[in-house]
Amino acid sequence: MSTIKVLIAEDEAPQRQALVTMLHEVWPAAEIVAACSDGQAALEAFDRAAPNVAFLDIRMPGPTLERTSERSVAGLGGIDLALRFGHRAHIVFVTAYDEYAVRAFELGAIDYLLKPIAPARLRETVQRLEARGLQQPPAIDALLATLRRELAPVTTRDRLKWITASHGETTKLYAVDDVIAFRAQDKYTLVVTAADEAIIRMSLRELVQKLDPDEFWQIHRSAVVRAAAIDQIKRDELGKSWLTLRGRTEQLPVSTTFVTRFRGM
Amino acid sequence: MNDRVALNQPLPPEMVRRGTGVASYQNFPVFSATWLKKRTTLFALIIGPLGILMGIAEVVRSDRVWAAVLLVAHFWIGGLALTTAGPALATWVRHRRWPLARERRWVFAALAAGMLISFTVDAIVSSAMDASLASGTAALPPEPAVHGAGALALNFAALFLIYGLVGGGLAIRQFLAEPRRWADLAQQRELTELRARKQALDTHLGVLQAQIEPHFLFNTLAAVRSLVITNPNQATEAIDALVDYLRATIPRLRDTQLDSTLGQQLEICESYLRLMSIRMGRLTWAVHCAPALHGIAFPPLLLMTLVENAIKHGVEPKAGPGTIAIEVQRTATTLVVSVNDDGDGLREPLGSGVGLQNVREQLRARYRGHAQFNLTSATGRGTTARIELDLPPS
Numbered sequence: 020m021s022t023i024k025v026l027i028a029e030d031e032a033p034q035r036q037a038l039v040t041m042l043h044e045v046w047p048a049a050e051i052v053a054a055c056s057d058g059q060a061a062l063e064a065f066d067r068a069a070p071n072v073a074f075l076d077i078r079m080p081g082p083t084l085e086r087t088s089e090r091s092v093a094g095l096g097g098i099d100l101a102l103r104f105g106h107r108a109h110i111v112f113v114t115a116y117d118e119y120a121v122r123a124f125e126l127g128a129i130d131y132l133l134k135p136i137a138p139a140r141l142r143e144t145v146q147r148l149e150a151r152g153l154q155q156p157p158a159i160d161a162l163l164a165t166l167r168r169e170l171a172p173v174t175t176r177d178r179l180k181w182i183t184a185s186h187g188e189t190t191k192l193y194a195v196d197d198v199i200a201f202r203a204q205d206k207y208t209l210v211v212t213a214a215d216e217a218i219i220r221m222s223l224r225e226l227v228q229k230l231d232p233d234e235f236w237q238i239h240r241s242a243v244v245r246a247a248a249i250d251q252i253k254r255d256e257l258g259k260s261w262l263t264l265r266g267r268t269e270q271l272p273v274s275t276t277f278v279t280r281f282r283g284m
Numbered sequence: 285m286n287d288r289v290a291l292n293q294p295l296p297p298e299m300v301r302r303g304t305g306v307a308s309y310q311n312f313p314v315f316s317a318t319w320l321k322k323r324t325t326l327f328a329l330i331i332g333p334l335g336i337l338m339g340i341a342e343v344v345r346s347d348r349v350w351a352a353v354l355l356v357a358h359f360w361i362g363g364l365a366l367t368t369a370g371p372a373l374a375t376w377v378r379h380r381r382w383p384l385a386r387e388r389r390w391v392f393a394a395l396a397a398g399m400l401i402s403f404t405v406d407a408i409v410s411s412a413m414d415a416s417l418a419s420g421t422a423a424l425p426p427e428p429a430v431h432g433a434g435a436l437a438l439n440f441a442a443l444f445l446i447y448g449l450v451g452g453g454l455a456i457r458q459f460l461a462e463p464r465r466w467a468d469l470a471q472q473r474e475l476t477e478l479r480a481r482k483q484a485l486d487t488h489l490g491v492l493q494a495q496i497e498p499h500f501l502f503n504t505l506a507a508v509r510s511l512v513i514t515n516p517n518q519a520t521e522a523i524d525a526l527v528d529y530l531r532a533t534i535p536r537l538r539d540t541q542l543d544s545t546l547g548q549q550l551e552i553c554e555s556y557l558r559l560m561s562i563r564m565g566r567l568t569w570a571v572h573c574a575p576a577l578h579g580i581a582f583p584p585l586l587l588m589t590l591v592e593n594a595i596k597h598g599v600e601p602k603a604g605p606g607t608i609a610i611e612v613q614r615t616a617t618t619l620v621v622s623v624n625d626d627g628d629g630l631r632e633p634l635g636s637g638v639g640l641q642n643v644r645e646q647l648r649a650r651y652r653g654h655a656q657f658n659l660t661s662a663t664g665r666g667t668t669a670r671i672e673l674d675l676p677p678s
Binding site: 030032036037038057059060078079081093115133136180181183185189194196 | 506
């Protein structure tokens with residue numbers, strides 16, 4: 020029988036030590052090759068020690084990203100780790116409470132432990148792992164991807180309330196309530212408040228979908244303004260319409276479709 | 285209504301639409317003593333110099349000083365009677381504090397009486413003036429008599445209009461609108477108060493949710509369970525900190541009190557940070573606040589929301605040691621409270637979290653523009669949440 024090598028990743032030190040101690044008692048045959056406090060350390064330890072079982076806390080600091088295209092969710096380090104080496108080791112997730120995750124684990128036959136971990140429950144898990152023979156771990160990638168999406172903070176589904184934008188060396192949080200206009204600038208968007216302006220790395224088209232259409236009106240393909248902040252719309256000699264906002268001097272272009280709609284009100 | 289409106293007090297600022305400098309009489313209830321005094325002063329400032337100018341013109345024209353003095357005096361008396369007689373009577377009426385309907389009737393009567401008085405005074409003064417002027421100069425050609433009833437009515441209507449407008453006719457509009465404006469104001473204030481209460485409740489709810497948030501609760505229990513075996517002393521400390529934290533926040537949830545001090549709020553944050561630092565084993569924290577500032581009033585649980593945020597978004601997702609520092613500084617006119625962490629900084633470009641929304645709205649509801657809240661981070665390194673409150677000068 021090949022040796023059982025176990026990796027533990029848990030960011031809270033007391034719990035990590037307790038799990039190590041408990042596992043020693045419950046599963047004397049296993050060798051604990053690493054007990055790590057964050058995703059990056061766990062990833063390095065995995066490559067070094069090649070464990071065949073990994074106990075991963077779901078919510079902990081994740082591994083450093085190699086490619087920026089990977090959309091990782093801050094704080095869901097356990098899921099990120101499982102995606103990296105879930106096909107080479109049996110994963111046991113540890114979580115304080117994730118209703119959705121627990122349901123998914125049961126459906127997808129991934130083992131899990133709820134905190135605080137009771138020794139009896141840990142013994143069951145160990146028995147199940149041994150029964151499975153620690154051969155080829157089951158494919159769990161698809162399930163993990165769903166999990167990561169489901170456990171991510173709900174930014175996409177809700178109305179936008181905050182925008183963080185860089186302004187030189189500092190990044191600042193802007194309340195959407197304070198914003199009076201958004202203006203497209205190539206791939207970026209200029210956020211305009213009564214007192215300030217900032218650029219965000221997101222296209223206007225992406226942003227518009229998350230705004231309340233009663234509050235913000237798209238007046239042109241390059242501009243969205245707060246309805247309550249509109250001062251006036253004027254037509255110039257060439258027949259083009261321009262909009263000014265209360266308390267601001269700049270003129271924003273207005274599309275003909277919007278002018279028609281605006282006149283109709 | 286009358287029993288509620290204090291006549292000797294200026295109107296609340298929300299009710300006054302204009303009225304600075306000489307027009308400041310408009311800041312007082314219409315037909316109140318102060319209103320009358322300030323309004324009369326204003327008219328005196330107009331009538332006084334105008335009379336003197338007329339006097340000078342008369343001296344230049346006829347070279348008779350005594351006649352000029354008489355003219356000025358007559359003009360002053362006539363002008364003052366015209367502008368002030370009605371309002372003065374109305375003021376007398378209003379200070380009787382009669383029931384509203386009766387007050388209204390008598391205010392109208394007072395203004396009408398005022399018009400009659402000023403008309404009489406004007407007639408007497410004019411004839412006296414004509415007499416004194418006529419004796420010095422060639423008799424003026426008699427004024428063309430106005431013929432016809434229509435012209436006479438028109439003449440009367442014009443007179444009525446002038447006397448009415450100058451003699452308190454404009455004030456009557458304000459007077460009649462006053463009860464409604466008081467009612468509007470009361471409603472507005474009630475709304476503001478309700479809004480402040482709702483914001484405070486939302487914040488309380490947010491903290492309550494965080495306390496019973498399963499991740500916080502079960503992770504704390506898991507940590508305590510682990511420590512009981514490995515480090516009983518720390519387990520005791522953790523339980524003590526948890527008890528402090530719960531005790532400080534739970535009673536406040538029941539009576540949802542709106543008042544608390546900075547010292548109390550810092551204590552809540554400290555017990556929470558103590559617990560988290562035992563749990564995480566990699567968190568260091570500090571609170572810098574001069575003890576003299578502990579007594580300053582500070583809204584409940586705002587600071588706690590910011591500290592929780594710093595843990596959740598600053599320290600927890602970042603590997604390795606993490607630090608949180610609460611700094612309180614007082615300048616002559618402001619109190620600045622900031623929560624700093626050394627996490628990875630603001631990352632998500634968009635957010636819909638309600639915690640910070642609550643902080644902002646509660647500040648707005650309670651301080652109405654006299655509080656600032658902002659969240660910044662030096663690109664990719666640490667985040668600072670900062671609350672700035674205007675303090676009344678001490």
